[in-house]
Amino acid sequence: MIVAHIDGVARQQYGNKIEIIKNFTKFCLKSLGIFAPYDVHLVSSRKKYGIKTTAECEHSDKKIFIYVKGRALSDVMKSLSHELVHVKQHEDGEEVKHEFVHFHSQNEDDANVMGVAL
Secondary structure: OEEEEEOHHHHHHHHHHHHHHHHHHHHHHHHHOOOOOOEEEEEOOHHHHOOOOOEEEEOOOOEEEEEOOOOOHHHHHHHHHHHHHHHHHHHOOOOOOOOHHHHHOHHHHHHHHHHHHO
16 A cells, blocks of 8 residues: 555645655554555545545545645544555455445444544
């Protein structure tokens, strides 16, 4: 898994902090035991990438989109770790829904707790 795409606004906003995000991604992968080859995209447009909240994980395409515009680095990292928990849930065969109705599901609660803990 790599930080594969960083759009212009994200690069301007985070510049030298991209390495921190990459290292954090590696830490999360190791901590969660994730082996799937997902690509991480740091983007500044929700509409262009179909992001309804602050992040979106597309299991079929093996991509994670993190909305970064105007967000603190810690918030971006929290969203990233949250989505990586969903990747782990998917690897483990747990059903991960992509609808707003899942906000209070067990998978979402687990991702929220683990996302903060990481």
